[in-house]
Amino acid sequence: MLGLYLHRDSAVHRLGAGVKMGGLLAATLVVLALPGALGALAAGLLGLGLLVAAKLPVGRVLRELRAPVVMLTLLFGCQALLAGTGWAETLAAVTRFAALILLATLMTLTTKVADMVDLFERLFSALRPLGVNPAKMALMLALTIRFIPLLAEQVREVRMAQQARGVERNIAALFVPLLVKILRLADDLTAALDARGYDPTDDGRHT
Amino acid sequence: MLSTRDLVLSALFAALVAGLGMAPPIPLGFLPVPITAQSLGVMLAGALLGAKRGGLALLLFVLLVAAGLPLLAGGRGGVGVLMGPSGGFVLAFPVGAFVTGLLAERFATGANPIRLFAVCAIGGILAVYAGGIPWLSVVAGMPLEKAALAVMAFIPGDFIKAGIAAFAAAAVRRAGVLPTAHA
Structure with a gap:
């Protein structure tokens, strides 16, 4: 990215x-x-x-x-x-x-960008006493960067569907399949992370 | 305590907001300002994920913008944009999603589009403008009421977005794929 x-x-x-x-x-x-x-x-x-x-x-x-x-x-x-x-x-x-x-x-x-993300991760570590989990924040930032191209493509498909129909009266209806797809994708990704032994209770102190 | 699913959902919606910013603006014909869909993502994240995960999703988005990724509409990004005249609106995105989520958890747990519309309008418009207008006023050295007047042109588009978000969120809830907060 x-x-x-x-x-x-x-x-x-x-x-x-x-x-x-x-x-x-x-x-x-x-x-x-x-x-x-x-x-x-x-x-x-x-x-x-x-x-x-x-x-x-x-x-x-x-x-x-x-x-x-x-x-x-x-x-x-x-x-x-x-x-x-x-x-x-x-x-x-x-x-x-x-x-x-x-x-x-x-x-x-x-x-x-990678250096800035590293800096944020160091700042999250400093915020650990406030309940911030630096390992989780780092994982989420990495996941988001990974998902951006995928979601950009999905949004583009929604726009193309909209253009193909001319001026769409119900734009909301076009977003519904995308949102359902994202929520289903979340299930698969969660299962994939769990299957690889990701432990959400690990606070990243002993890695 | 964030579950694995919470992490994945927040990251996916952060990426969705970025994806919405990359789509070309939707011209609506009867409005002078084309709709950029990014604040639609704020409302959807709050309404569908709730306060904690929705706010977190937008926090991730703002962090990546600050890190220098060109994720804002028009391919803009970096700390400079956040410090600029419209920076307050972007910085208020996480608050907007959080407020939308908080209200949705209290008052719009069903698939009633009217309730969802009210929740999206308060969180996605009121809360976001409450951050954006004072910021604009400071950066542009203009009185608060003039700063508020200057952004009025965007309000009709934002209400349309609240409507789209409300109908989409209601349909998704009826589809029954929504994860519960403590899954």
Whole structure:
């Protein structure tokens, strides 16, 4: 399963997922604590520096940013037209978030999905005292990744059935066979896991 | 305590929500905004799996989006999207499924589509917008009421989705394949 990761040989890519995630969290808190314009400037400069250091193609990064920036610009435009006053503060706030989204996008483009999933699994282990079972969460994440292509194909079949009938009056009826199929599939998969000796009471401590 | 079946069901519905996001949006003709089916998955997971497994399914989905898989409608993903203007809606998906499930377990245990519709509307629309609108307001630097106004265009489509989810969930329940919570 391919993610949005974009491979380059750079120091930013080699940083651990935990370091990048922690850094993003810290940068977000610092930028939000600073006054709007200053925060936007700080996050923007940091983002540009990382963009250069990560050797990523600028066009590709901008493409990832296009949707949120267009949306923010439209919302800002409406507000500036309607309200008139206070647009400078709004502009600073919007730019600040656009810069933070740039930082987050850079993290996603430079970190492999597998490394992020590993990071989540380490975080689940830390949450064990709260009743989180890291072994089960890890298994569910792996199962979900495995099921996505299968379910994407199934949904595509529902859509094709819908198109073949023209404008379908009862879309709900089309989803029913899919849902029944998923629930039956769950029975088979449960039996398969049990047959291979999967023990749901194992909390993953002694593996 | 999650049984093997619970794990499998949550993972399957998380994958279903991802699959729904990959389907092209359904144009409805009379609405300006095409329906992306992803929030349909939120309602179905809650209504069919219940609060715990449904909420867990959507939590898995959000984690994989955060991990950088392009699972949101339009092939988007990553922490950047979650921090963006519409990120609050996605982050509220697990809450929406949980609330839908909780209400379904209390008030819509049968195959009554009207009750299921109410449950899907409260969990899948009200709870999701309750997370999405304040987030949009913060990110776009706009007052809460204006942020609420800005997303009104999506409400009719979401009610149609609640209707689809309610009828589908009712039919699945009548088919009698639904696993009980403590199977």
